Amino acid sequence: DAGVIQSPRHEVTEMGQEVTLRCKPISGHDYLFWYRQTMMRGLELLIYFNNNVPIDDSGMPEDRFSAKMPNASFSTLKIQPSEPRDSAVYFCASSLGVYEQFFGPGTRLTVL
Amino acid sequence: DQQVKQNSPSLSVQEGRISILNCDYTNSMFDYFLWYKKYPAEGPTFLISISSIKDKNEDGRFTVFLNKSAKHLSLHIVPSQPGDSAVYFCAAPDSNYQLIWGAGTKLIIKP
Numbered sequence: 001d002a003g004v005i006q007s008p009r010h011e012v013t014e015m016g017q018e019v020t021l022r023c024k025p026i027s028g029h030d031y032l033f034w035y036r037q038t039m040m041r042g043l044e045l046l047i048y049f050n051n052n053v054p055i056d057d058s059g060m061p062e063d064r065f066s067a068k069m070p071n072a073s074f075s076t077l078k079i080q081p082s083e084p085r086d087s088a089v090y091f092c093a094s095s096l097g098v099y100e101q102f103f104g105p106g107t108r109l110t111v112l
Numbered sequence: 113d114q115q116v117k118q119n120s121p122s123l124s125v126q127e128g129r130i131s132i133l134n135c136d137y138t139n140s141m142f143d144y145f146l147w148y149k150k151y152p153a154e155g156p157t158f159l160i161s162i163s164s165i166k167d168k169n170e171d172g173r174f175t176v177f178l179n180k181s182a183k184h185l186s187l188h189i190v191p192s193q194p195g196d197s198a199v200y201f202c203a204a205p206d207s208n209y210q211l212i213w214g215a216g217t218k219l220i221i222k223p
Contacts, residue, residue, distance in 0.1 A: 004155070043175070043213045045158075056208060091155050099144060099205055103155025 004104035006092050012110045018080040021107045024073055025094030033101060034067055034077050035087075035091040049075065082111045115139045116204055118214035126222050131189040133217050135202030138183065142204040146211070147176060147187050150199045159200075160187070189219075192206045 005024040013019055026030050033048040047057040052069045060067070064083070069075040079086055087110050093101040117136045125131045135145070144163040145183065148156035162169040162176045169176050175188045189196055200216040 042215050045210055048210070056210065093155070099146065099209075100158045100161065101209075101211065103157065105153070106155050 004092055004102055005102035006107050008107060010108045013082055014112050015083055016081045019082045021090050022075040023092030024077045026027050026102055029094035029096050031095045032069060032075050033093040036088045038088045070097055084111045116202055116212045116214040118202055118217050120217050122218040124220045125192050126223060127194060128191045131192045131219055133187040133200050135185045135214055136183060137204055145185050146203045148201040153168055156201055192221045194221050
């Protein structure tokens, strides 16, 4: 298996623009997680899905953030409008069961 | 409130010696713990775990020890190798099955 795939790997955008991050989990995994990593706050869980259903989005910082999982092989994290403080590395992870999560390589987002 | 704490931001160890990374937790309900390793520009990768019914779990050069009374766990790497240089995260699932992560410890293996 190719592992968790994220795209793009790097994104540079201007404040106010819409940003969409994409994730393909490992086939057969029933959990999908979106994390954000910053120097100040470390690794933060934003939202997670179980069998394509959002279970807990309490980590989503604001209404500007939204996530969807239309099917078992694809998820998106959208930021609209983006702000400079959203600059971070965003990780997607998947797991069979919730404990041992497999992470993608991350998307480094820079909002100017 | 940090439920999982890694109080050492960094640790430097000579190649071939033992590396010991520490993790403390405050929630006595935690019953499973994981260690992840992260290289720059990559996502964390699962390394080793331990259930609270055990006090030790070993996998090759990596051993995790759990002291429930002290709410403390440690990861031992013997012998340390240059490829072990990375950031190590301790994590535990809470009652909602979300992983609670420590802040990480950067391990530097000196040749």
